[in-house]
Amino acid sequence: MNIPRSHSKTLFEKIFDRHVIMIRESGDALLFIDRQLIHDLHYRSFEELQATGHSIRYPDQLFATPDHSVPTTAKNLADIPPGEMHDT
Numbered sequence: 001m002n003i004p005r006s007h008s009k010t011l012f013e014k015i016f017d018r019h020v021i022m023i024r025e026s027g028d029a030l031l032f033i034d035r036q037l038i039h040d041l042h043y044r045s046f047e048e049l050q051a052t053g054h055s056i057r058y059p060d061q062l063f064a065t066p067d068h069s070v071p072t073t074a075k076n077l078a079d080i081p082p083g084e085m086h087d088t
Contacts, residue, residue, distance in 0.1 A: 034058075040066045 021030040056062060
């Protein structure tokens, strides 16, 4: 015998529902992002925020990892050719 079961929420639906701030009539949703994982080239975005007088609201919830700017042959900053991107 088939007994209809109520719809169980998927993991995506559970996470989505916990982060919805509002849903517009169009169906677009504004979500609260409580963690952000970024790579090392996002510093440009932070410079733009600073230049426009904005800041990161929750910096303790932002995690960055080196990804694109790790040299594979240079052993120190002096070995990186002029004009290549690096911060000290």
